[in-house]
Amino acid sequence: MSTQPKLSGTTNAFFVQSTISFGVALVAVSFGIAYLPVDGWVRAFLAIGMLYTVTSAFGVAKCVRDRQEVTELSSRIDQARLEKLLAEHDPFKVEA
Secondary structure (H helix, E strand, O other): OOOOOOOOOOOHHHHHHHHHHHHHHHHHHHHHOOOOOOOOOHHHHHHHHHHHHHHHHHHHHHHHHHHHHHHHHHHHHHHHHHHHHHHHHOOOOOOO
């Protein structure tokens, strides 16, 4: 009998908290850039830098998630192989 490991997922509360936190941070930085007492080109440069940072963060998050999925899949395949070997192994079998 084998037990499958429970896949860990995020709770709805954590997802909502993370989404709200991201939104508040994005709005706060946007507000700060918009009301910064500098020329328009400086604001535009900072806004593009912020957008680049946000898109890079999404890219890194995707790479981390993809790597975790590959690791979990490899782990499940290795576990299935081990279970097959253990099921086929008979410690009392006498070899001639």
